[in-house]
Amino acid sequence: MMGQKNKAKAYWKENIRYVLILLTIWFLVSFGAGVIFKDELNGIKVGGFKLGFWFAQQGAMYVFVILIFVYVRLMNKLDKKYGYED
Structure with a gap:
């Protein structure tokens, strides 16, 4: 039982590290x-628009969507590493 708790703590710690990054x-x-x-x-x-303006208007949203996909991929790997995959 204690091994399962340690595994869950390590999983959660790694998950939080990914989220913070x-x-x-x-x-x-x-x-x-x-x-x-x-x-x-x-x-x-870029494309006739100032880069600072582009990031403020659209770039941040694109990066956010990309980060969602990166997080999903990282979590799938993490699930496999700790044996939580379906």
Whole structure:
């Protein structure tokens, strides 16, 4: 029984680590690129739009959707690693 508890704790700890890393990336892209580094990024144009503006308007959403898929993939691997897959 104790082995199962340790396995569950290790699983949860690794899960939280993934979440914190992915949320940090999302924060840096949405707040960092869209607000903090907007002026520096606006010097670069993509498709006729300033890069800072693009990140603030659409880029952060694209990155968020990509991070969802990354999280799903990471969790599928984690489930297999700890024997929780269906």
